[in-house]
Amino acid sequence: MNKKYLSTKQVCERFGVSHMWIERRIKDSDFPRSIKLGGGRLRYYALEAIEAWEKRQAAKSAAA
Numbered sequence: 872m873n874k875k876y877l878s879t880k881q882v883c884e885r886f887g888v889s890h891m892w893i894e895r896r897i898k899d900s901d902f903p904r905s906i907k908l909g910g911g912r913l914r915y916y917a918l919e920a921i922e923a924w925e926k927r928q929a930a931k932s933a934a935a
Contacts, residue, residue: 876908876915885921901927 879890886892896902903924905914 875918876906877918877921879905879914879916882916882921 879893882893883890893902897904903916903920905916908915
């Protein structure tokens with residue numbers, strides 16, 4: 872099974888946020904950590920990890 876990845880730009884667009892929002896979420900919560908692919912400096916996020924995080928956030932909102 873091939874994993875799919877989103878670039879930082881794609882994650883920002885998905886949530887309508889800045890890259891600093893992502894950095895704060897990583898530091899302060901359970902937001903998925905990025906990885907570097909191909910030895911480059913660009914960071915990517917596993918799509919399945921992003922989707923799992925979205926589901927956890929939706930469950931938290933529903934419980935509140």
